Amino acid sequence: xxxxxxxxxxxxxxSLRRSLEEVLEGLKFKLIELVVxxxxxxxxxxxxxxxxxxxxxxxxxxxHRAIMPRLELAYPGQxxxxxxxxxxxxxxxxxxxxxxxxxxxxVRCYRNDITEWSAGILKSADEKGIVLKTQDETLILEYDNxxxxxxxxxxxx
Numbered sequence: 187x188x189x190x191x192x193x194x195x196x197x198x199x200x201s202l203r204r205s206l207e208e209v210l211e212g213l214k215f216k217l218i219e220l221v222v223x224x225x226x227x228x229x230x231x232x233x234x235x236x237x238x239x240x241x242x243x244x245x246x247x248x249x250h251r252a253i254m255p256r257l258e259l260a261y262p263g264q265x266x267x268x269x270x271x272x273x274x275x276x277x278x279x280x281x282x283x284x285x286x287x288x289x290x291x292x293v294r295c296y297r298n299d300i301t302e303w304s305a306g307i308l309k310s311a312d313e314k315g316i317v318l319k320t321q322d323e324t325l326i327l328e329y330d331n332x333x334x335x336x337x338x339x340x341x342x343x
Contacts, residue, residue: 187282187332202260206253210235213252215245216287218273219280228265231257234273236287241272275339282329285311292338293318299331305338 199222207217219234235241235249250270257266279285279293285308294305295318304327306320315328 187279187329187335202256205256205260206233209252209256210249213249215249218284218287228267229257229261230267230269232269232271234271234277236273246270246272273337275337277337279335279337282311282313282315282332285316285335288337293335294338295327295335296333297327297331298333 199220202222203217203220206220210217215235215237217233218236219232221232223230233249233253235245237245247270250268253270254266254268257268279288285293288308289310291308292305293308293316294303295316296303304318304320304325306318306325309317309319309324311317315326316332318325318327
C-alpha cells in the first residue's frame with residue numbers, strides 16, 4: 187500500500203475536489219473519495235463521505251442536494267449523475283492517506299511481512315505508516331508492509 191494524496195488527479199479534478207470539500211466542511215462531512223467519469227455523453231460522479239459516525243440516507247441526500255449545484259457549475263449543460271454514499275462497514279482502504287479519516291476506529295490490515303491479518307484500533311496515521319492498538323500490543327506498521335486494509339466495524343478486537 188502506498189501513501190498518496192490524490193497524486194494522480196488532474197488540476198481540474200483537484201479544483202473540483204477542493205470546491206466540494208468546502209461545501210462538505212460546512213456540513214461537518216469529509217470527502218473520502220471522489221470519482222468523476224464520462225460515460226456515453228454524461229458525467230458520472232461518485233462521492234464517498236464520512237463524518238466519524240454512521241451515515242444514513244438522510245445524510246447522503248443532504249450532501250447530494252448541497253454539492254449538486256457545484257457540479258452543475260463545473261459541468262454546465264451536461265447530463266449529470268451523482269451518487270453519494272458512506273464508506274460502508276467493511277470499506278477497503280484504497281491508499282494510506284485514507285487512514286487519517288478513521289483514527290479511533292477498528293481496522294484490519296493484511297501484512298506482507300508476516301502474511302497474516304492484524305486487527306485493532308487505529309491510533310494514528312502519517313505519511314510513513316500507522317499505529318494500531320491490538321488486544322495485546324501496539325503495532326507500528328509501515329505502508330510498505332500493508333498489502334491491503336479495511337474498516338472492521340463488524341468485528342470485535
